[in-house]
Amino acid sequence: MPLPSPPTRPALRARYEARRREVVATAAKLFAERGYAGTSMAELTAATGLAAGGLYHYIEGKDDLLIAICDELLEPLLERAREIVATEAPPVEQLRELVAAWVAHVVEHRHHMLVFTQERQAIERQPRWRHVRSQRKAFEKILDDVLARGEIDGSMTFADRRLSLFALLGMVNYTPQWVRPNGRLSPTEIADGYCAMVLADAPPS
C-alpha cells in the first residue's frame, strides 16, 4: 500500500496540494450532508469528477479524509486562540475575541464542523484520533482558563463556571446546525449574543 506523496517536481506540487484541498472540501460537504459512513467512495468520485482510482492519488483511504477535515478545522482555530490569549488584554476582552473568532470559524467551516460533531464518538474512542482529541481538549482548556482568570479577578461571575463553559461549547458547536451563509445575523452578532448570555449570568441572590 504505497501512501500517496506529493510530487517532487515544483510545477506539479502546487496543483497537487490544491486538488487535494478540493477533494477534502468536497468530502466535508458530502459527509456533512449524508454522514461519513453514509457517503460511498462512488459518490465522492462523482462529486469530485475523479474516477475511483484517481482519488487514491490524493488520499490514503477514506478515514484519511476524516483526519484531514478535522485538522483543517482545529489547527487554525487553535493557533488563533493561542494568539488571543497571549495578549495582555483583560479576560473579558479575550473571551470576546475568542468567541468571535470561534463563531466565525465554525460558520465558515460549517461542513467541517458538522462532520466533527457527527463523528465525535469515533474521534473519542479510537486511538488513531489521539491528535484530534488533544487539539479539541487544548482549545477547551484555553476557554476554561480565560473564564477562570475572569472569575478570579472579579470581572466575571458564574453560578458554576464549569456549567458556563459547557453551555458556551453547546451554543457554538450547535451553531452550524442552523446558521446560513449570509443569514440574518452576522457571525459577530452571534458571538456577541453568546458572550452576553455567558457573562450576564450571576449567582442567585
Place this chain on the structure above:
Amino acid sequence: MPLPSPPTRPALRARYEARRREVVATAAKLFAERGYAGTSMAELTAATGLAAGGLYHYIEGKDDLLIAICDELLEPLLERAREIVATEAPPVEQLRELVAAWVAHVVEHRHHMLVFTQERQAIERQPRWRHVRSQRKAFEKILDDVLARGEIDGSMTFADRRLSLFALLGMVNYTPQWVRPNGRLSPTEIADGYCAMVLADAPPS
C-alpha cells in the same frame, strides 16, 4: 418480508414488549458509543444475547431501531411539554418547567439523545423520517412560543429572541456529551443554570 408483530397470546405479549424495549435500549447504547453505521448487526446480536435471526423477531430492520430510538426520545418529551404549556403559569415559570423536564429527559436518555444528534443528517434528509422531524419541530415551536409570550408581556428580554432559542437548543442538546449519571450537578441545577443564562440576557444599553 413479514414484519414482526406482537404475539396475540397475552402471556407472551408482555414478554415480547419487554424484550423489544431491551433490544432498543441495547441498540441505543451501542449506537451512541460506536455510531449507527459503525455498529454491525453482529455486534448487536452479541450484546443482546440473541442470534442473528432472533433479532428480526423484534425489529423490522436496522433502521427500524433508529426510528424506535427517536420515538422513545421525542414522544414522551413532547407530551410533557404540551402539558406544561397548557398550564396557566406565567411564561417564565413555563420556561423553567420546560427546561427542567427537557434536561432531565436528555440526561436520562442520553444514549438516545446522542444517537439522535449523530444521525441528524439522515433524519433531516430522508422522507421516511418525516414523523421524527415534525416532532422535533413541534417541540422547538413550543419553546419559541414560550419565549415569544415572555417577550410580549415584558417578563423576558432578548437582544435577539431567535438567537436565544438557538443558544438554548445548543446548550441542552450538547449536555449528553459531558454529563455523567450521578455527576456533580443534578439535572435541576443544570436546567436552572441554563435558564439563568437565557433569561439574564438583555439588549446592550
Place this chain on the structure above:
DNA sequence: TCGAAATTCGAAGATTCGTTCGGTATTTGC
C-alpha cells in the same frame, strides 16, 4: 397432554463498499 403459536438458531444469499492494480494519457525538466 396435544397442537398451534412463538421463539430462536445459524448458515447461506445477495448486495454494497473500499481498495487495488495494470495500463494509458499527460506533463515536466532537460
Place this chain on the structure above:
DNA sequence: GCAAATACCGAACGAATCTTCGAATTTCGA
C-alpha cells in the same frame, strides 16, 4: 523531443454487511 514522473482510469477483488429462511426448540392455552 525524450525519458521519467505524474495523473488518471475503471474493471475487478475481497471483505464486510444486512437480511432471509427453513428447521429445531420451547411455551402457551384448551
